[in-house]
Amino acid sequence: MANSAMGMLAPLARDLQWKIFMRQKLMALMVKLLAFLEFLMVFLHNTFIALALYCIHATYAKRKFQDGGVANMIKSDYFNLTMQCLVLMIGYGHGGARAAEYVKQNLFSNLIRHPKFISDTKSAIADAYNHTDSEFLKSENNQNRDAGSTASTAILVGDRLLVANVGDSRAVICRGGNAIAVSRDHKPDQTDERRRIEDAGGFVMWAGTWRVGGVLAVSRAFGDRLLKQYVVADPEIQEEKVDSSLEFLILASDGLWDVVSNEEAVSMIKPIQDAEEAANRLMQEAYQRGSSDNITCVVVRFLSNQGASSHSNSG
Template identity: 90%
Template sequence: MSFLNSILSAPTQVQNSQDAIVSGGGLSHNGKFSYGYASSPGKRSSMEDFYDTRIDGVNGEIVGLFGVFDGHGGARAAEYVKKNLFSNLISHPKFISDTKSAISDAYNHTDSEFLKSENNQNKDAGSTASTAILVGDRLLVANVGDSRAVICRGGNAIAVSRDHKPDQTDERQRIEEAGGFVMWAGTWRVGGVLAVSRAFGDRLLKQYVVADPEIQEEKVDKSLEFLILASDGLWDVVSNEEAVTMIKPIEDAEESAKRLMQEAYGRGSADNITCVVVRFLTHHGTSTHSSSGGNNGTAHGTSGGNHGPSHGNSGGSHGPSHGTSGGNHGPSHGTSGGNHGTSHGSSGGNLGPSHGSSGVSHGTSHGNSGGIHGPSHGSSGGNHVTSSHGSSGGNHGPSSHGSSGGGNKNLPNAGYK
């Protein structure tokens, strides 16, 4: 088997043909931000997009972690990164004291561990990663590949990540200095094969296709309105400015993510489509921008309170409840006492696979949907409050459910030296 065929022949994960969006979201307990996600295979028969949304506690700090992971050559790499990257990050001994270095280490550590887990030498898989880490009033965005992050600040669309493409001058120089080459094969590709110049996995191209993230830090203040993370299934057909303008009037983060996904599908996107939206609700201060690549800089951050998110209808002081959308659904009711909430995430119509998780520190999660359902894939870690699951009409496949982050905890260092 040739070098080219050994990469392109890797099997993809084929899902049920009745695929449509899967969505959900939540609200932070202190009311400072909300988040929502929407994901669909789009016009493809396979699903290689994954996402992760978590709120967790680390050494007394409440942190938000959001990510979109777009696989290629199969779903293995994207699924592995989704399950392991954030766990590796929050267990890093310098996560709070030197967050940028911790992010860079976690990216490379996760990449190395994935490559070790790949046993079949005839297969190769890789993944992008666009992630956002909220620690106090600091937002750190890190990426490899072409899943993009865009913020709305003061009404303006600002890209806070750079698509890693082989034809970029600095990327091409780095690849060629490492002994590789870039050539045109429908688009510019590393070794004539891969259309991104940085990624997780891609063992056969690892010397040239690195997992070193570029990291940009933003101040969370009153001018920062929202963040969009999305796979190229959105960005191939929707510009940064169009995406921001489209969802600016939509206050609900889940509805915002669904709106973007639906627009991309309607414009003929040929790829899987996954969108995560984080809305910043109450902030003070001034705007600052700084960026770095690799192991650069020291970031110190604090966040107040030992709070997790509160979702839905519940006793005590809680945020709003998220209802159902699409299809014929019955009501979803969830109540809880104390400082806990209920999260209502739903999707209607014919539903396909959901790859990802949404995490909360406290509360009960109820999801309901109507129509025909496929499998839902998620992850969980730490000491968590139980996630209970609502009802759905129609025919159902197996369902595994997302993650909820525990309270403050001291975590092992996941193998860091």
């Protein structure tokens, strides 16, 4: 009787062992599959970015940089609005090239690797700017205490254009034929900036121009260890909808904007369809007007407006 019962239970036990074995195998397979899917998502995300970087015609021109101007060079035809995302960055260094080079090498990667880059882009931008700043200060080990850099970043995610700015590099768009500033220059004499600096224990004084502590002519920047308590790297972020009324974007350092107004810049390059030619035109005009500063300039034309423009010219 006992032998008979054991004989009946043996197949059930083997079946149970088989099920446990198969479940373990399935779980191991699921873990591998999830890891592969995670890798695939990261790969596709980075691929979208890489693809986007080849769907734009932009350029920057410069004279010999004494203080390390920064730009992400991206060159192709025109930006295709069906692409997932695009990141452009320019910056301008002061007190040597170290800070500008660090921002160039790290801000872009800190941004696109942020876990919320797509889901909460504004938060990712703010985190990336501040993280880049703090890591630069750690890396310097009290050297180059006056090295700093401005930065303006234009990020396109779907139909949203987000422009982040620290310092006095500026972003201007042409929408419906009109010049619109989509960033604000951070200057120490602005009421809110001056109040923030003074609340932190600093001061603003005139020394040829308004300066933080009588030294620095911008109120926000990367680096600037000696003034860090007052000169923050918190970006101001503005958002614009990308639609058929958005014609082009200009990102440029203060060497351009010191001598060319937003309206003049837009009017000057509106008829120029080639973005590289447009950027060079702005550069030439700035130097003809006596700009003695190094200049970084990027022009981006949006594909959605090209058809309308060509149509209008042919009519």
